[in-house]
Each structure stands twice: as C-alpha cells, then as structure tokens.
Amino acid sequence: MVDHQFRVAAYVVTWVIQLGYLGWLGLKWRAVKRRAGRGNPR
Amino acid sequence: MKQIAIAVYAGVVAALMVWGFYEAIYVAPTDAMQGDIFRIIYYHVPSFAAAFTFFSISFLGSIGFLSFRHSHPEWAQIADAWALAGAEVGVVFCTVGLTTGPLWGRRAWGIWWTWDARLTTTLVLWLIYVSYLLLRRFAAGAQVQTLAAVLGIFGALDVPIVYMANRWWRTQHPAPVFGGSEGSGMARSMVIPLLWNMAAWLAWGVLILGLRFMVERRKQRNDDADAMEALESPV
Numbered sequence: 462m463v464d465h466q467f468r469v470a471a472y473v474v475t476w477v478i479q480l481g482y483l484g485w486l487g488l489k490w491r492a493v494k495r496r497a498g499r500g501n502p503r
Numbered sequence: 504m505k506q507i508a509i510a511v512y513a514g515v516v517a518a519l520m521v522w523g524f525y526e527a528i529y530v531a532p533t534d535a536m537q538g539d540i541f542r543i544i545y546y547h548v549p550s551f552a553a554a555f556t557f558f559s560i561s562f563l564g565s566i567g568f569l570s571f572r573h574s575h576p577e578w579a580q581i582a583d584a585w586a587l588a589g590a591e592v593g594v595v596f597c598t599v600g601l602t603t604g605p606l607w608g609r610r611a612w613g614i615w616w617t618w619d620a621r622l623t624t625t626l627v628l629w630l631i632y633v634s635y636l637l638l639r640r641f642a643a644g645a646q647v648q649t650l651a652a653v654l655g656i657f658g659a660l661d662v663p664i665v666y667m668a669n670r671w672w673r674t675q676h677p678a679p680v681f682g683g684s685e686g687s688g689m690a691r692s693m694v695i696p697l698l699w700n701m702a703a704w705l706a707w708g709v710l711i712l713g714l715r716f717m718v719e720r721r722k723q724r725n726d727d728a729d730a731m732e733a734l735e736s737p738v
Contacts, residue, residue, distance in 0.1 A: 473575075
C-alpha cells in the first residue's frame with residue numbers, strides 16, 4: 462500500500478514538473494510573440 | 504503547415520505516453536523483490552536517458568556557437584538556441600530523475616538520499632546546468648553566450664562521469680542493469696515496457712525541445728529588431 466503511494470507520488474511529480482514546464486513555455490511563447498507584434502515590423 | 508505537423512507529432516507523443524503508462528502499470532509484472540515501487544523505473548530511467556540526450560544537444564550547440572560565432576553569426580545564433588533549449592529541457596528531465604529517485608530510494612533502501620558517487624555526480628550535473636540557466640537569465644553583455652557555451656561544454660563532461668559512476672566506484676545506487684557485469688539485465692517482460700516509456704519520454708522531450716528552440720529563435724529575432732531600431736532611431 463505504501464509502495465503504491467510512493468509510486469503514485471513519483472508519477473504525479475513527474476507530470477507536475479513536465480506540464481509545469483510546458484505551461485511556462487506557453488507563457489514565454491506568448492510574451493515573445495506579443496513583443497514581436499508590438500515592437501517591430503518583422 | 505508547421506502547426507499541423509506539430510499537432511500531428513503532439514498526437515503521436517500523447518498516444519505513446521498513454522501506451523507507455525499502460526505498459527508500466529498493467530503489462531509489466533510486479534518485481535519479486537521490490538514489489539510495486541519498482542514501477543518507478545519506467546519514469547526514472549527514461550528521464551535520465553532523456554536528460555543525458557538533451558545535455559548532449561546543449562554540448563553540441565555550445566561547440567557550434569563557439570565555432571561559428573565569428574565566421575557565420577546566423578549559424579552561431581541557431582546553435583546557441585539549441586544549446587539553451589537542450590540545457591533547459593535537460594534540467595527539466597534531470598529534476599524529474601532527482602525527485603523520483605529519492606522516492607524510490609526511501610522505499611528500496613530506507614533512505615531518501617546518500618552521498619554516493621552516482622547521486623553526487625548527478626546532483627553536480629544538475630547544479631552546473633542550473634547555473635548555466637541562471638547565467639543566461641541574469642548576466643548581460645556581449646560575452647554571455649560565449650561564457651554560457653564554455654560552461655555548457657564543461658557541464659556535459661559530467662555526463663559520462665555520471666553514467667560510469669556506478670561502474671567505477673562502489674555505490675549505494677544499484678549496479679548498471681544494462682551493459683553491466685555478467686548476469687546483469689532485466690526480464691524481457693520488463694524491458695519492453697521500459698523501452699516504450701523510453702520512446703515516449705524521448706518523444707515528449709523532442710517536442711518540448713523543439714518548442715523551446717522556436718521560442719528562443721523568436722526572442723533572438725526580437726532582440727535583433729530592437730537593436731536595429733535603436734541604431735536607426737534619431738538621437
């Protein structure tokens with residue numbers, strides 16, 4: 462039972478880190494895109 | 504067209520992730536010695552395999568930047584974007600490995616952490632690349648990319664040391680399962696789920712690596728445009 466909880470914790474932590482990074486990447490992408498649209502004609 | 508290709512690839516990655524999870528939980532047998540906790544291997548080992556792959560990409564990108572920075576500045580910028588993307592995605596995977604490892608260790612060894620050669624060199628690897636990212640984030644000036652490239656190259660030299668650590672020294676961490684001494688290895692019924700998860704996590708890593716590269720290239724173009732604008736604007 463405890464093994465099961467540790468395994469679940471490991472899988473959850475993995476997904477939290479990976480999806481957290483993907484979310485941060487999305488915010489960064491939006492920021493650079495907005496800056497491109499606002500600042501320069503390219 | 505590019506967006507469709509990314510969407511199709513993301514679909515393939517999602518399918519691989521689902522299949523990898525299914526293999527890890529429902530297909531792979533429970534380990535006779537460790538029980539259910541052993542299933543952490545299906546996320547832990549692929550995470551480090553991916554981390555080493557992406558640190559290697561950072562290493563190649565850093566060499567490319569240093570090689571081309573005078574002769575082909577545009578190529579150097581592309582190489583630098585790969586170096587940064589590789590380092591960042593590598594840190595993400597290394598962080599996963601360094602958090603899933605202690606969860607496994609606590610149940611298998613009774614301790615969260617020990618300063619053996621494998622764990623210590625891995626932590627040093629993580630610290631080097633975190634310092635690489637902090638350097639890129641907070642330092643300013645024309646030399647930042649060059650300094651980062653040098654750090655990226657030296658950081659990558661730790662990768663083979665981490666890999667060989669449990670071959671060269673006696674460690675708490677288990678001896679290598681693959682390519683180890685005689686008698687090492689895994690049952691086929693466990694290797695296949697591991698390979699599926701390896702493929703899935705590498706595919707996921709390639710996806711986020713590509714996205715990170717695109718973000719950095721866009722940022723570089725923004726910076727170039729800002730610099731041109733500043734030069735052209737009347738004083």
